[in-house]
Amino acid sequence: MIHNIYFYNDSKRGITINGFYFPPFELITHKLETGSLVLREIRKHKYILQGNEECLRKRLEIGGKKMLVNIMNKAHWTINVGRYSFKPYKEVSINVGSCDSEFKAIRSNKNLRVGKTNNEHYIKSHKLVKGLKYNFIFDVISQHAGAAYIHAIEALANPIKESLPKKEAAFFNRPAPGPKEKGLNCRFFNSARITEHGKCPVGPKDVFISHGIGDKDYWTAKKIKAFNYAFVPGPTWEDRMRATGYKGEIFVVGYTKLDPIFQGKYEKTKRDKPYIAWLPTHGYANKHRGRSSYPQFLQDIPQIPLNIYDICQGMHPTTKLHSCQKQVPTMQELVDADVVIADAGSTLYEAWAVGKPVIFPDWICKKDVLGHFGPDNLEYKIYKEGIGYHAKDMAHMLQLIEVALRDGMGDREKEFIEGIFPGSLRGAAGKTAADALIEISNTFN
Numbered sequence: 073m074i075h076n077i078y079f080y081n082d083s084k085r086g087i088t089i090n091g092f093y094f095p096p097f098e099l100i101t102h103k104l105e106t107g108s109l110v111l112r113e114i115r116k117h118k119y120i121l122q123g124n125e126e127c128l129r130k131r132l133e134i135g136g137k138k139m140l141v142n143i144m145n146k147a148h149w150t151i152n153v154g155r156y157s158f159k160p161y162k163e164v165s166i167n168v169g170s171c172d173s174e175f176k177a178i179r180s181n182k183n184l185r186v187g188k189t190n191n192e193h194y195i196k197s198h199k200l201v202k203g204l205k206y207n208f209i210f211d212v213i214s215q216h217a218g219a220a221y222i223h224a225i226e227a228l229a230n231p232i233k234e235s236l237p238k239k240e241a242a243f244f245n246r247p248a249p250g251p252k253e254k255g256l257n258c259r260f261f262n263s264a265r266i267t268e269h270g271k272c273p274v275g276p277k278d279v280f281i282s283h284g285i286g287d288k289d290y291w292t293a294k295k296i297k298a299f300n301y302a303f304v305p306g307p308t309w310e311d312r313m314r315a316t317g318y319k320g321e322i323f324v325v326g327y328t329k330l331d332p333i334f335q336g337k338y339e340k341t342k343r344d345k346p347y348i349a350w351l352p353t354h355g356y357a358n359k360h361r362g363r364s365s366y367p368q369f370l371q372d373i374p375q376i377p378l379n380i381y382d383i384c385q386g387m388h389p390t391t392k393l394h395s396c397q398k399q400v401p402t403m404q405e406l407v408d409a410d411v412v413i414a415d416a417g418s419t420l421y422e423a424w425a426v427g428k429p430v431i432f433p434d435w436i437c438k439k440d441v442l443g444h445f446g447p448d449n450l451e452y453k454i455y456k457e458g459i460g461y462h463a464k465d466m467a468h469m470l471q472l473i474e475v476a477l478r479d480g481m482g483d484r485e486k487e488f489i490e491g492i493f494p495g496s497l498r499g500a501a502g503k504t505a506a507d508a509l510i511e512i513s514n515t516f517n
Contacts, residue, residue: 073105073106074103074104074105075103075104075105075106076101076102076103077101077102077103077104077106077111077122078099078100078101078122078123078124078125078128079094079099079100079101079102079114079120079121079122079128080098080099080100080120080121080122080123080128081094081095081096081097081098081100081119081120081121082097082119082120082121083096083097083119084096084097087117087119087120089110089113089114089117089120090110090113090114092104092110092114094120097169099125099128139167139168139169139170140165140166140167141165141166141168141175141186141187142163142164142165142185142186142187142188142189142191143156143158143163143164143165143166143178143184143185143186144158144161144162144163144164144184144185144188144191144194144195145158145159145160145161145162145183145184145185146161146183146184146185146194146198146200147160147183147272147273147275148160148200148203148246148247148248148249148255148257148272148275149249149253149275149276149277150253151181151183151184153174153177153178153181153184154173154174154177155174156174156178158184159253160200160249160253161195161200161202161249163191163192183273198246199245199246200246200248201244201246201248202248202249202250202251203242203244203247203248203249203250203255203257204239204240204241204242204248204250204251204255205237205240205241205250205251205254205255205256205513206233206236206240206241206242206255206256206258206509206513207241207242207243207244207247207248207250207255207256207257207258208225208229208232208233208241208242208243208244208258209225209243209244209245209246209247209257209258209259209260210222210225210243210244210245211245211246211247211259211260211261211266211271211272212225212245221260221283224260224283224284224329225243225260225283226243227329227403228260228281228283228328228329229243229258229328230502231328231329231331231332231501231502231503231505232258232328232502232505232506232509233502233506234502234506235502235503235505235506235507236506236509236510246272247259247272247275247278250277253277254277254513254516254517255277256277256278256279256509256512256513257275257277257278257279258278258279258281258303258509259274259278259279259280259281259299260281260282260283261283262280262282262290262291262295262296262299263280263295263296263297263298263299264294264295264296265295266298273298274298274299276300277300277516278298278299278300278301279299279301279302279303279509279512280296280299280301280302280303281302281303281328281505282304284417284418285305285327285329285418285421285422285492285493286353286416286417286418286420286421286451287312287445287449287450287451288416288417288449288451289445289446289449291304291309291312291313291316292312292313292316292318293313293316293317293318293319294316294317296313296318296320297317297318297319297320299320300320300321301320301321301323301512302318302320302321302322302323303322303323303325303505303508304322304323304324304325305324305325305326305327305492305493305497305501306324306326306490306491306492306493306494306497307324307491307494308450308491308492309324309492310322310324312448312450315448316448321512323505323508324494324497325497325501325504325505325508326493326494326497326498326500326501326504326505327421327422327425327493327497327501328501328502328505329422330422330425330426330493330498330501331499331500331501331502332403333403333406333407333426334426334498334499335499338403338404338407339407340407340408341404341407341408343382343408345380345381345382346380346381346382346410346411346473346477347381347382347383347384347408347409347410347411348376348381348382348383348384348409348410348411348413348473349383349384349386349405349406349408349409349411349412349413350365350369350373350383350384350385350386350412350413350414351384351386351402351405351406351409351412351413351414351419351423352364352365352366352369352386352414352415352417352419353366353414353415353416353417353418353419364415364416364417364437365413365415365433365436365437368436369385369413369433369436370385372433372436372466372469373385375466375470376469376470376473381473384405384408384409386402386405386419402419402422406419406422406423406426406428407426409423409428410428410477411428411429411430411431411473411476411477412428412429412430412431413430413431413432413433413469414430414431414432415432415433415436415437415441416437416441416451416455420432420454420460421489421492421493424460424481424485424486424488424489424492425489425492425493425498427480427481428481429460429461429476429477429479429480429481429482429485430460430461430485431460431461431462431463431469431472431473431476432454432455432460432461432462432463433463433469434455434462434463434464435463435464435465435466437455438455438462441455442455442456450492454488459484459485459488460482460484460485461475461476
């Protein structure tokens, strides 16, 4: 005869016997014929117990008993797992079964410290702080580039900070929850890079603001998808992000770093000769290292005659670490330059934004820019379509310097930079970004 027979698996793992599954530490019934070969096989298993319901339930209470476990959430937002809710930086004790599915989910969450007794020390040593309403995050603890990114983030954030209430905005090394967990964290690296470098994960109230204005395939949906909010310098970036599938909210705010220039806080240095600034992006060690003219430009720049021009070798801030220079952003050089030589980084866009003609060293960069990036990339478009002045060798570069001094920027680059960073936002980007942060913050009330 076929009966409902009770079984109990007294092990930590699920067991399957002849198609019958027995979950760990769980009472279960199967319809089986008494005396069948299958039932005999099940009875032979050392961890499968058979008996009446009452006796097996008592065994179940022993095998899957509850335990008290300490849990601390090291993330800057609340994490919910089943019926449990874990607030940022708070230690709680829960009574949970060692084999409960919820406990397994808790243990698998990398942002939860499970069963640790030194949480107070962890909070202090990792500087997990409450933060303010508007937090500007350095995220540079694992970046081996000296203070370059700290200065870059300060240059981007300070114009925004000036337009926010003083006691509600500050810099922090790590993202913070803020008062009542309503704090916004402005973060200057995309989510792909944050994951790659092991930084604090992106939270639901984090805002993406790129640390530069160059494309470099940095603004694609794949690389910023963890952010619910993104600030961009102009509509070209919004179009680029939407085309790659980004679903978050986008705010066109301008490029805050250049606000001080447009607001007249820098004065051009008086010189007797035209000032030529060669401003390469940081070097690369991979296959297409020619995306930067560094370090080759150090061999070529001596060919620019010093009796005719004043010359600037404006290293990328991360490169300045190796040459013992102060790692401040390139600002005065942009103001002073009459002509800028750039390759495939932020300085080419910054130069165009402030009205300076740009020459590209194609003999160094063009092949690798086109080889590394695809047609949707903006640096690819610049080199492929010849936007700006493009030199085929150093002799041609010297000729183009004179042309650029005479003719300045052309209509094509003026039209191009307008989409990248509109004229209406130049000098007003900080205020525009601050207003956007306030707008986002108001949705949490």
